[in-house]
Amino acid sequence: MSLSIRWHERRAGPPQASSLPLGGKARSAKGAPVSTPDPALGFDSLPFRGRARVGAAAPERTPAPASTSPRIQKALPTWRIGFAAAATWLSLGLLTIYWPNQAVGFSDWAYTDEFGIAAIAIGALLLAVALLGPRAGRVARALRPAGPWLVALPVLFAIWEIATAKLALLPTPFFAPPQSLVETYIDDWRRLGESLLHSARLLAHGFVLGALAGFLTGVTIGWSRIAGYWVHPVLRFLGPVPASALLPLAFFFFPSSYAAAVFLIALATGFPVAVLTWSGVAGVNRNYYDVARTMGASERFLVLRVAIPAALPQVFVGLFMGLGAAFSVLVTAEMMGVKAGLGFYLSWAQGWASYSNMYAALIVMAVLCSGLITLLFKVRDRVLSWQKGTVKW
Incomplete structure (x- = not known):
């Protein structure tokens, strides 16, 4: 009977934990102690390697490390070139103020101190941005790409200032110091503004008419063989x-010099626009037309929705070329016949040997032309969004 009891104990295995008192010990068939889960700890379903004790604290979970957000931007490194730019601008301001000007037949160059103070203010601003570093935010990020230019410009201004106002190495009537431009913009801003508005209006009229005429001509000769044969x-x-x-x-055939100038600007604009529009329309892949015709497209649909959109990259190239040609004709027309505008202002300044006014007008011309080309590039990137960034200005 004892043998049968032992055989049943071996078949049944060790006693169940539920039949033991809390914190009790179970023994295997060989007499080895077996760890039992403690219901008070809440680990009934977990395997145990050691002995459970009543009242033992549950193991604490290690918190997961906080994930780094991708929006957190790295801190900007020290802007060393910003300190160099600040030093050059401050040096330019001190040089302009404390180095006396060379006498050139009149008392002194006006606005010398104001130019020096402006240079010192720019240097102080750059120094503050360089010291603040990442705390400067958008200002620092906007100025960092222009760092080398911010160093080169005050150096060029300093060379210009020394060669003209300080040592008078260059002939005075033809080469004026930088502060003379400041004097022109402050004292003659009204006349410069009126000239700028007149030139902008004349350029807009001629360029729009020429671009429209050139575009229609290019589409016509690019689509119609008969029109291309004659035109x-x-x-x-x-x-x-x-x-x-x-x-x-x-000037002989048109009733006014303004109308003649508009015609010449339109003529200079229309030729490159017409040629490149014609090239774009004529170079459209014929498969586009075949696919559209199989879907029942009319001739009008083929021109407006297939030919012109496919030729738009060439059209914008013609517009860029036409804008440059129009600007050159604008200045020539204003200098020769039209009694207003930046070209007329240039001619007037040259006649009075006021070369500082002439340089100021040239800078305004450069800003106007560059701004118009930039605006045209913005329009191109908006219309030709699939080619955005292929040509940069």
Whole structure:
């Protein structure tokens, strides 16, 4: 009987934990102690390697490390070139103020101290941005790409200032110091502003008319073989002629100098726009037309929705070329016949040997032309979004 009891104990295995008192010990068939889970700890379903004790604290979970957000931006490194730029601008200001100007037949260059104070203010601003570092925010991020230019500009201004106002190495009537430009912009801003508005209006009228005429001409000769047969030879014969060469004829046939200038600007703009639009329309893949025709497209649909959109990259190239040609004709027309505008201002300043006014007008011209080209690039990137960034300005 004892043998049967032992055999049943071996088959049944060790006693169950539920039948033991709290914190009790179970023994295996061989007499080895077996760890039992303690219901008070809440680990009934977990395996145990050691002995459970009543009242033992539950093991604490290690908190997961906080994930780094991708929005957290790295701190900007020290802007060393910013300190160099601040030092050069401060040096320019001190040089301008404390180095006396060379006598050139009159008392002194006006606005010398104001120019020096402005340079010192720029240097102080750059120094503050460099010291603040990442705390400067958007200002620091906007100025960092222009760091080398912020160092080069005050150096160029210093060389210009020394060669003109301080040592008078260059002839005074033809080369004025930087503060003379400040004097021109402060004292003659009204006349410069009126000239700028007149030139902008004249350029807008001529450029819009020329671009529209050139675009329609290019689409016509690019789509119609008959129109191309008659118009293309005329375009090849008269197009390469400089528009400024027709200035005497334009002033003779048109009732006013303003109308003649508009015609010349439109002529200079229309030729490159017409040629490149014609090239774009004629170079459209014929498979596009075949696919559209199989879907029942009309001739009008083919022109407006297939040919013109496909030719738009070439059209914008023509607009860029036409804008440059229009600006050159604008200045020539204003200097020769139109009694207003930046070209007329240049001619007037040269006649009075006021070269500082002439340099100021040239800077305004450069800003105007560059701004218009930048605006045209913005329009191009908006219209041709799939080609955005391929050509940069």
